[in-house]
Amino acid sequence: MMFLAPIVFVGIAGTHHDTVERQLAPVFEKAGVTELVIPMPDLGQIARHTDASKEIVKRLHVDGVIGGALITAGGQKTFRIVIYDGQGNMRSLDETPLAGKKLTSGDLEVLAINLADEVGDLGKGKKPAGSGPRAEALADIEIDPPKKAPLPVPPPPPARKAVVAVVHDDDEAPPGLPQSKSAKSAPKSELATPAFADAPAETEHEAAPKQTADASAVSMDEIEAMTGGGDTLVDGGSSTATAPAPESTLHLHVGAGLALIGRVFTPPMALNGFTSTPVGGAQFAAGISPTERTSLDVMAERTLAMTTSLATSSASTVISRWEVNGGYALVHGPGTQIVANLGLGHRAFSMESTDPSRTPDNEYNYVTIGARLAQPLSERIMLRGEVELEPVFGGADGMQMTLGPSTRWGLDLGAALEYRLAAHFVARGAFDYQRFSWSWDAAGARGAGGASDSYPSGSLALRTEF
Amino acid sequence: MKSVVAALLLLATPAFAEMKKGDHFIELDAKSAAGKAFHLKDMAGKWVLFTFGASWCAPCHKELPAWDKVAPKFKGKVLFVSVNINNNEKEGKEFMDSLKLKHIFPVFMPDENSPAMKAYDPDKMPSTFVIDPKGNLQIVQYGYDKGDEDKLATALDSLIKG
Numbered sequence: 171m172m173f174l175a176p177i178v179f180v181g182i183a184g185t186h187h188d189t190v191e192r193q194l195a196p197v198f199e200k201a202g203v204t205e206l207v208i209p210m211p212d213l214g215q216i217a218r219h220t221d222a223s224k225e226i227v228k229r230l231h232v233d234g235v236i237g238g239a240l241i242t243a244g245g246q247k248t249f250r251i252v253i254y255d256g257q258g259n260m261r262s263l264d265e266t267p268l269a270g271k272k273l274t275s276g277d278l279e280v281l282a283i284n285l286a287d288e289v290g291d292l293g294k295g296k297k298p299a300g301s302g303p304r305a306e307a308l309a310d311i312e313i314d315p316p317k318k319a320p321l322p323v324p325p326p327p328p329a330r331k332a333v334v335a336v337v338h339d340d341d342e343a344p345p346g347l348p349q350s351k352s353a354k355s356a357p358k359s360e361l362a363t364p365a366f367a368d369a370p371a372e373t374e375h376e377a378a379p380k381q382t383a384d385a386s387a388v389s390m391d392e393i394e395a396m397t398g399g400g401d402t403l404v405d406g407g408s409s410t411a412t413a414p415a416p417e418s419t420l421h422l423h424v425g426a427g428l429a430l431i432g433r434v435f436t437p438p439m440a441l442n443g444f445t446s447t448p449v450g451g452a453q454f455a456a457g458i459s460p461t462e463r464t465s466l467d468v469m470a471e472r473t474l475a476m477t478t479s480l481a482t483s484s485a486s487t488v489i490s491r492w493e494v495n496g497g498y499a500l501v502h503g504p505g506t507q508i509v510a511n512l513g514l515g516h517r518a519f520s521m522e523s524t525d526p527s528r529t530p531d532n533e534y535n536y537v538t539i540g541a542r543l544a545q546p547l548s549e550r551i552m553l554r555g556e557v558e559l560e561p562v563f564g565g566a567d568g569m570q571m572t573l574g575p576s577t578r579w580g581l582d583l584g585a586a587l588e589y590r591l592a593a594h595f596v597a598r599g600a601f602d603y604q605r606f607s608w609s610w611d612a613a614g615a616r617g618a619g620g621a622s623d624s625y626p627s628g629s630l631a632l633r634t635e636f
Numbered sequence: 637m638k639s640v641v642a643a644l645l646l647l648a649t650p651a652f653a654e655m656k657k658g659d660h661f662i663e664l665d666a667k668s669a670a671g672k673a674f675h676l677k678d679m680a681g682k683w684v685l686f687t688f689g690a691s692w693c694a695p696c697h698k699e700l701p702a703w704d705k706v707a708p709k710f711k712g713k714v715l716f717v718s719v720n721i722n723n724n725e726k727e728g729k730e731f732m733d734s735l736k737l738k739h740i741f742p743v744f745m746p747d748e749n750s751p752a753m754k755a756y757d758p759d760k761m762p763s764t765f766v767i768d769p770k771g772n773l774q775i776v777q778y779g780y781d782k783g784d785e786d787k788l789a790t791a792l793d794s795l796i797k798g
Contacts, residue, residue, distance in 0.1 A: 262760060265781070266694060280694045387673040390682060393715050393741040397707065421736075592730065 177234035177289050178206035183217040184240035189272045190249055197282045201289045203236060213237060217252060224258030232256055234292035249273060253288050261288060269547050276548035421459040425598065427631025429453040429471050431489050433519060434624045435529060441569060444529040449476045453629050463499040478521055485523035489625065492516050495538055507544040514538065515560060517604065517625065530568025532623060534606055536560040536580055550590040558582040562606065569621065573610055580606040596633045655756055655765065659773045662755045666719055666745035669729060674743040676767065683714040683796060685766045690722045691731035693761040699780035700735050706785045707739030713796055716740040721747040766792065
């Protein structure tokens with residue numbers, strides 16, 4: 171009977187690793203990895219994968235060793251995990267950027283899956299490390315300029331992976347592959363049929379027809395057409411000389427949700443203010459991105475059933491808003507995105523009452539000038555933020571009769587967290603704070619001072635995008 | 637019984653050579669999203685960059701968009717192909733869709749039961765291979781770090797110019 175030595179986790183080198191270590195504890199426990207304390211210098215060697223790491227690992231007499239390190243570069247903390255087999259051969263080295271001081275749940279999930287695979291393989295004594303560390307892997311970018319003269323067809327390479335032959339009996343060759351006689355005698359060429367062997371000289375290749383003989387197979391032209399890489403398009407199975415169709419970058423999104431909308435209105439002393447607890451509302455948003463960098467978004471929200479208690483009755487009340495924004499991505503890519511936006515908006519508060527003691531209605535037509543930020547936190551989670559300056563250029567001013575013409579402007583701050591539920595569906599939780607301020611040229615004379623009208627809101631929405 | 641013995645032999649075998657520069661390519665058993673077979677042999681005469689990736693591979697989420705940025709520089713010269721090895725093809729397709737790649741052609745080759753995958757058997761994901769117009773491997777790269785796309789572009793440029 172054979173007892174397997176354990177697979178051990180020897181710790182994380184670097185400072186401030188407690189959070190990550192706590193996050194990883196259940197992952198290691200689930201994977202059956204035990205903790206082992208080793209001298210700090212040894213841990214450093216293991217984490218850095220130095221010349222000494224192999225001997226250090228071998229001395230531990232275990233099936234596998236896992237070490238980690240927190241690395242800070244350019245203000246970004248990255249978690250490195252290094253896995254060795256019992257002989258000190260490095261099996262993998264992966265680095266994951268931290269979100270703050272910790273791993274995101276998505277990264278943790280991926281790490282757990284990879285770790286389970288690695289630990290499973292180590293336990294089974296599967297293949298030793300094939301590739302070197304990450305640094306070596308990069309150094310492995312081998313460049314060998316192709317010969318300019320036509321080359322003879324390369325001979326079939328020798329058997330590389332007996333595994334293909336091993337997993338099949340003699341008469342069980344995989345579909346489409348020639349049957350192999352045995353694991354040892356299966357040359358790779360038999361397994362793989364490298365048909366480039368038929369290829370004439372390179373210059374002739376370029377002129378050769380690009381269609382595949384098999385209509386059910388993907389042709390080179392199709393790939394070039396779909397990736398915008400070629401000069402020809404496949405048209406009914408034959409090449410034409412037309413230019414490739416422009417790649418569509420059109421993206422659409424539509425979303426709807428529920429909102430809680432509140433208002434705090436603080437007018438000059440002469441008028442009645444208004445404070446409401448957030449009330450339920452509906453929100454709608456849609457957008458179109460005709461190109462990679464440009465977008466047009468619309469949104470609208472409205473309270474659904476809001477009443478205001480007055481001295482002798484209650485009045486139906488509505489808070490509403492809509493905005494249209496055009497955006498241009500200043501920073502664009504798979505990571506952080508920053509969009510400058512310009513648009514128009516409308517905010518209104520209205521109450522169906524003629525009660526003289528009521529607070530005045532107000533309406534704002536404004537321009538939006540601002541920026542939006544999108545920052546992916548993980549594979550599925552996106553953080554968004556926005557800030558807008560909103561000069562008001564129109565809309566009924568409920569205090570004009572009392573205090574004269576005013577100058578109004580607004581400021582809007584918003585943040586949202588989005589979670590991708592599936593390829594085309596996103597759940598979104600958002601918070602927004604919009605505040606309008608007044609000033610009167612004749613304020614001093616009338617003692618009006620200033621006024622503010624704030625609209626905090628929160629929303630939960632579901633969005634679909636294509 | 638034959639399989640068991642062979643499996644034991646496999647366990648006893650110390651290591652198999654990896655795909656390396658100069659090797660002739662091994663044909664893939666991949667399909668396009670539309671279900672058409674994808675064969676490297678049909679790409680004869682072009683440089684082809686193909687990279688193995690999967691939705692569960694964290695670096696792949698950054699690697700493919702990075703290659704997608706580089707690809708237009710090699711328009712008409714190099715075909716960029718992403719070989720998704722998710723066993724759950726639906727997940728693989730969702731992953732590829734989510735990346736919104738414009739210059740990389742996605743094909744799907746579930747890891748399970750793929751003889752080609754066993755032949756390439758990359759130790760690290762993502763794994764990127766570049767074959768020349770004659771089908772010989774010229775670049776083998778494992779893993780992805782930010783900035784690798786620039787190194788790859790330089791390497792490709794140098795190779796193509798000969």
